[in-house]
Amino acid sequence: MEVTRVGLRLQDVSTSIWDHRPPASHVVLFSAAFVVAAGVGQWLATTPGITIIVWPPNGVYIACLLLNHRSSWPWWVLIGLLAELTCNALWFGNTIPLAIAYHGANAAGALTSAWLLGRFFPQPARLRTLQQVIAFILFAVVLAPVLAATIGSAIDAAIGKQPFITTWPLWWIGDATGILIAAPLSLVMIEAWRDGMTWSLAHAADAIVTCIVLLGLGILGIGEDFSFAYLILPALLWAAVSFEFAGGAVASALVVLLVAVLTLKGVNDVGAESMSAIRDHVVMQLFLAITALTALVVAAISREHRQAVLTLKVANDDLETRVAERAAKLRDSEARLQLALSAGRAGTWDYDKAGGKTTWSEGHFKLLGIDPAPEGEASRLMWMRAIHPEDRAAFKAEWRRAERTRELFVSQFRIRRQDNGAIVHLHATGEFAYDDSGQTIRFRGVLFDVSELERHQQQQRVLINELNHRVKNTLATVQSIAMQTLRSSSEIKARDEFIGRLTTLAGAHDLLALENWEGASLEDVVARAVAPHSAGSRVRIAAGQPSIWMPPRQALAITMALHELSTNAIKYGALSSKSGHVHITWTMLEDGNGFRLIWCEQGGPVVAAPSRRGFGSKLLERGLKQDLNGEVTIEFRPSGVVCTIEAPPGNGATAIELDLKKGA
């Protein structure tokens, strides 16, 4: 009747409660555990005048609530009530209303403590940490029995069974001890059931031996009056340390059973001396409580310790894995470097000044034609001995310079190979390392064989020289022909003008040959062109002109232009009088493309525009304009001739090339 009403009310409140109804197997399990726990309590309750001594069902109750979602709690309260009524029918023989009232007291304690413990036991609830154990002791072991004992004792007092003050302490301690033993045991059993347990042989043997030792020591120690109860401590602690919560809980349970068995006999002996009996039972309960408490705390500490060690081990394993990965990457990178070095026929050196040690890579030894030494051990002396005597001084000077200025060491030198005596051109680039006080501690670098490149460059130089030689011999032959052809006195002037132009052209060739016919700088071209006239500062090149690189065709054109202008100035212009002079300036064009050169005569005789354009003017305005691919303008100002030459960057010379040349 009562049951049905409660069930209906819950169903009305929320359909989700119906959804959370527990599975039948769980119901059976919980009910059985509850009844067994109550049976054990009943078994221990042998003292006349004391109803119950240890009450483990509430431990099972709390464990069950912790293991299940709150929405299903009404079901468990209902099932708990049915289980308790069953126990009542079996052993206690109270009236049903009284049994229900007692259950109300128990349920109040269990629900309150499970609710408070909820945040310490996230689903699925498991005993894991010391913090959980402390919370469990506070809320489940201390607080829940306070509630249950207060309500229970009040009921007893109300029906006139016993005074409140007599019932309360016995109820509280019986309940607390029961919870302390039964709740952890229930939790670890459920966990073992859920997770499955794998036992190694050693572990199983350990468990069995521990049980036997515990029982043996228990029988010896507990005896009749708990005088040597402390004897069980070693076995208890061992169980808690070895098997953590499972060990602690099972050991506590075993001790309870042991006490139950042993005290049956003891109580019979004690008889009816109630005061002494009560004292004995308080001692027994304290013993059980302390035992269970110790097992629980030690298990928690053991568990946390093991967890910490495990975490550390995982972290350590992780670290080792990463170190191994890093080392593998390093080996890969080293292999790639070696491949690059050997593909480029390069060698590396490392001169450890502080340690007085020099090591070379295998490639370095090979470049010098020396058998690689073990560990690549080498010396400065080996180096100096290999370097060609003519290049040693420059090498040493570069070493000193780089070390002092902290700049990159760059040196090209010849060495004589030790194995076959061949001369090899090497290019070395190195870097010094310094300590905090500025002392050199290391000198490391890389070395390449540039013999091939050197040979090509040499060949190119020879070819260009040969070409230049031929061109100039031909020009000299032309000169000779002109001299032989133009012999009469009327022809001398024309001959000299011709030879002047011819030698100017040849001079420009010389300048270009110096630069491997890659081009020439405007500065050099101008300086060379005006050199014959610059005595007495008659021709002045303004200081601080920008450096401009020209391709060969432009260089030749500018040279010829300046020759014509000079010749004209000497004959008719500023250079024909003592006071006249010429200013030469040039600037980069605004957009950085090409340049503008201005030839400006001053202080000479008053100039009048010529009635007829001579060859010089024609050469400038027609021929050079084409070669320069630019603009040439000649102004015959009264104060003097002003010639403006504007030239874009010549064919093939990009702005980048200009930059490179300037940088070089």
Next chain:
Amino acid sequence: MSQKTWLGRRVFVIEDEGLVAMMIEDMLEEIGCELAGTASTLDQALAVASSLEADFVILDLNLGGELAFDVADRLIERGMPLVISTGYGGHALPERLQNVPIVAKPFPRHELEQAIEKALRPRPAP
């Protein structure tokens, strides 16, 4: 250049190109030098280098494609004043010939005069 130290001096010309040799001879004649003799091949030049009699020598460094450094060395050894005429720029010369006056072909007469003047300049005692 005010002092024409070369006037009446005897000059030996070593030059492989006939037309160029002719021009040099003409130039020398014009400036008042006396021709002591000529050679046009390296063999000839080597043969006469130690024995030729002249006040100075004009030597083309490239004789028929062969370099005439040996000839230059022998002449320098004898203390013979020397002018090198070359189609290579001065930059192609070995170091031991760096102090020898050079005319780069083709050259106007006044450049030849300058080079001869420099060659005939009394050298400081070694």
